[in-house]
Every structure is written in C-alpha cells, then in structure tokens.
Amino acid sequence: MKKLMIILVAAGLLYGCCRIVISQDTAEKSQEITVSESGDWMLTDDYDSRDSSFEDFLKQKDAYDTLKETYEMLNNAFGGDYYDVGRQDIEYLGKFPGDEAYVSGGKDAMNQKINGQILSPLESLQVSYNFVCQKKMNELIGTGEMFGKEDYQRGAEQIIPVLAGASYQKMFKAGDTFQGKYLGEKDLKFQIRGFFKKDAGISLDNEEILLDRMLVFPSLSLKENDSGEFQKILLSVKCQGYLHYDGKSDLEKKLKQLEKIKKETGFRYTIPKIR
Numbered sequence: 001m002k003k004l005m006i007i008l009v010a011a012g013l014l015y016g017c018c019r020i021v022i023s024q025d026t027a028e029k030s031q032e033i034t035v036s037e038s039g040d041w042m043l044t045d046d047y048d049s050r051d052s053s054f055e056d057f058l059k060q061k062d063a064y065d066t067l068k069e070t071y072e073m074l075n076n077a078f079g080g081d082y083y084d085v086g087r088q089d090i091e092y093l094g095k096f097p098g099d100e101a102y103v104s105g106g107k108d109a110m111n112q113k114i115n116g117q118i119l120s121p122l123e124s125l126q127v128s129y130n131f132v133c134q135k136k137m138n139e140l141i142g143t144g145e146m147f148g149k150e151d152y153q154r155g156a157e158q159i160i161p162v163l164a165g166a167s168y169q170k171m172f173k174a175g176d177t178f179q180g181k182y183l184g185e186k187d188l189k190f191q192i193r194g195f196f197k198k199d200a201g202i203s204l205d206n207e208e209i210l211l212d213r214m215l216v217f218p219s220l221s222l223k224e225n226d227s228g229e230f231q232k233i234l235l236s237v238k239c240q241g242y243l244h245y246d247g248k249s250d251l252e253k254k255l256k257q258l259e260k261i262k263k264e265t266g267f268r269y270t271i272p273k274i275r
Contacts (some may be wrong), residue, residue: 004120004270010080014070031272032272032273032275033274034081034274034275035245035247035248035274035275036247036248037203038246038247038250039106039203039206039244039245040083040203040204040205040206040242040243040244040245041205042205042240042241042242043239043240043241043242043243043258043269044149044240044269044270045240045268045269046163046268047265049054049267057234057268058233064132064228064232064235066265067232067236067238067239067267068235069265070239070261070265070267073264073265074241074261077260077261078243078254078257080130080134081129081243081244082242082243083127083134083241083242083243084126084128084131084219084238084241085126085127085128085131085204085219085239086237086240087123087125087126088124088125088128088183089104089122089158090121090122090181090182090188090190091118091119091120091121091180091181091184092119092120092121092178092179092180093119093178093181093187094179095111096110096111096120096122097171100215102120102123102143102167102168103120103121103122104122104123105121109121114153117181122180122215123213123215124215124216124217125211125215126218126219126220126237127217128218128219131242132146134244135203136203137216140197140201140202141194141195141196142196142197142198142200143194143195144161144163144174144193144194144195145193145194147161147193147217147218151196151218152202152218152219154218154220154221154223155220155221155222155225155226156182156188156218156230157223157225159177159190160188160190160191160217160218161190161191161193161217161218162191162192162193162197162217163192163193163194163195163196163214163215163217164191164192164194164195164214164215164216165200165211165214165215166195166196166200166212167212167213168192168197168213169195171194172192174192174194174195175191176192177190177193183230183237184233185227185230190217196206196211196216199212216273217234219238220234239267248274252274254273255271258271259271
C-alpha cells in the first residue's frame with residue numbers, strides 16, 4: 001500500500017482543501033511497481049517536490065485549460081476504465097452529532113472553529129457511474145437505492161445525495177440533510193439516500209475500504225456558475241482518479257497512453273516503470 005501524506009493546498013489564502021499526494025521520498029521509491037493481476041492504479045503527479053508545489057501550478061494562467069484538456073483526454077483514451085473517484089473529506093458544518101471515531105484526525109479535528117464555522121472532517125468517497133457499476137456497489141446497499149445516472153450531473157449548487165455507512169444509522173435516517181464544506185471552497189447541502197450493509201467494503205488500488213463510517217456521493221459535475229478557483233480544484237481531483245487494468249500488459253499499454261497525454265497537455269503525471 002502506498003505511503004500517503006495529506007497536505008493543505010493554498011492559493012493566496014489557505015483554502016483548506018486536502019490533497020492526497022505521494023511524499024517526495026516515497027515518489028522516488030515508487031518509480032517501479034509490481035503488477036500481476038487486475039486492479040486499479042491511482043494517478044499521481046510530481047508538482048509537490050522540493051522545488052515546486054501544486055499551488056504554484058494552480059496560479060498559472062493556463063492551469064484551468066491544462067486540467068480541462070487532461071480530464072477530457074483521460075476519458076477519451078480510457079473510457080470506462082478511468083474512474084473519476086476521489087477521497088477528499090466532507091467537512092461537516094455545525095456541531096457533529098457523532099463521536100470522534102467518525103472524524104478524520106480524531107478528537108483534535110472534531111468541531112474545530114475555523115473562520116467562524118464549526119467543522120469536523122468526515123471520510124468520504126466520491127464515485128463515478130462506471131466505478132459503481134464495476135464494483136457492483138448496488139449489491140452493498142442495506143436500505144435505500146443507488147444513485148441514478150442523473151445524479152452524476154449534479155453541481156455544487158444542488159442537493160447532493162449520499163449513501164452512508166451502516167454506523168451512520170445511529171445519527172441519521174433516510175431523507176435527513178446536512179451541510180458540509182467540500183474541497184475547502186463550497187458549502188454543499190447533502191441528503192441521506194440510504195445506508196450500506198454492515199461490514200460492506202470495496203477494493204481500490206490494492207486497499208480494502210470498509211464503508212461502515214464512510215459517506216459516499218456522486219462525483220460533482222462542473223457548472224458554469226462555479227467560481228474559477230473551485231473549477232480548478234475540482235478538475236485537479238478529477239484528473240487524479242484511478243485506472244482500471246487487467247494484468248501487466250494492459251497496464252503497460254495504458255501507461256504509454258498516459259505518457260502521451262502528459263506530453264500533449266503538460267500535466268506532470270508520475271509514470272512508473274512496471275517490473
């Protein structure tokens with residue numbers, strides 16, 4: 001399992017958005033990976049290194065165009081094998097009704113007062129339609145129903161449906177709504193659509209993810225009325241999803257395609273060698 005670290009991305013003012021990156025030392029060691037069976041590989045970049053940062057990239061005039069072109073090329077090149085999936089927290093707005101076990105960072109991160117708001121980061125998973133189908137997540141639902149295709153067209157100004165882990169039934173019921181900050185930029189309104197079965201889980205990038213304390217919602221769609229900053233941040237998440245592959249040769253082929261995307265768009269993907 002990759003060694004990950006969480007950093008705060010800033011642009012002028014700290015916008016509190018969590019970005020998952022591979023540390024510099026780990027990045028150097030992860031230039032080679034071993035693959036045998038099918039799986040999912042997380043796309044990463046090398047902007048956060050000793051002499052640069054992702055913040056610097058976002059400040060560039062062409063950052064939006066680079067991200068938009070990259071995202072479009074990913075979907076054109078890989079189709080259903082590219083998962084627009086993210087693992088950024090939802091920052092619950094207001095006093096959180098649960099205990100510290102649900103909060104990313106535990107007790108110290110619970111009910112923090114930041115810029116006049118009370119926030120608690122909750123682990124969440126943003127999923128695309130093809131990912132949900134591939135992982136057969138509809139079979140993991142205990143009560144409620146899976147997202148429909150139309151739910152993946154929702155933007156930040158609309159009510160976002162959520163499927164919650166079984167443990168959340170202690171504090172929520174289907175139909176309940178709550179406010180949460182997403183990517184440090186937008187205050188969103190979420191609505192509980194249902195709950196997963198107890199001990200339900202999925203595999204992603206060689207990791208088994210237990211859903212009991214997870215909030216799952218459809219990946220947001222970009223809208224024209226979103227701020228330019230939010231569009232860039234959301235696109236950066238969408239450009240660092242997962243590639244599904246079926247064996248070593250398939251991943252090798254896909255990484256060659258990713259190398260072409262990197263050269264054409266200039267987005268600094270990290271392309272590993274496969275042993």
